[in-house]
Amino acid sequence: IATTVYLATRLGKPILVEGPAGTGKTELAKSMARAFGAELVRLQCYEGLDESKALYEWDYRKQLLALQISGDNDGEAAMAGIFGPEFLLERPLLHAITGEGEKVLLIDEVDRLEVETEALLLEVLSEFQVTIPELGTIVAHNRPLVVLTSNGVRELSEALKRRALF
Structure with missing residues (x-):
């Protein structure tokens, strides 16, 4: 061994x-x-x-909260902003x-x-x-x-x- x-x-x-x-x-x-x-x-x-259980998944609650707080009317920009490392669950x-x-x-x-x-x-x-x-x-x-x-x-x-x- x-x-x-x-x-x-x-x-x-x-x-x-x-x-x-x-x-x-x-x-x-x-x-x-x-x-x-x-x-x-x-x-x-x-x-x-x-x-999602072995590698990673997105923190959907945190993403939703970020979208609500931002109030951004530009959907594409808002979507791009919620897929960063801070929303990733390792x-x-x-x-x-x-x-x-x-x-x-x-x-x-x-x-x-x-x-x-x-x-x-x-x-x-x-x-x-x-x-x-x-x-x-x-x-x-x-x-x-x-x-x-x-x-x-x-x-x-x-x-x-x-x-x-x-």
Whole structure:
């Protein structure tokens, strides 16, 4: 395990840990965060997890309030003004690649994701960047150490496996 962690830190690749429930897969990420003095960012995977829960979503209440306060009659200008970083709610994947400091990103039970959502991870894990149509591409300030865990509920895609050490 120590060799894999060492290689992951040097190569900048995620670690994929597979095995039955209760064997300490999640604890590996927690231990890495403690050992490196890093923040642990956890994405708990489940069937039905989508972009708005994994990556980001817009703070609609704050946007609506800003529109009401502005009283701007120019609809196009008002719409452009409410899609800024101050209205963005960071979810675990986006939080892991933004901000300062070292982070360990734990993507727990990745095998529970639907194939479409697994594809969303590929952009983050291959380039450590996220594209938000209204803001553009956000590139990682510091690449997080990534630990993916799998209980073997389903076979993971070859594309995801190629991006990880296991």
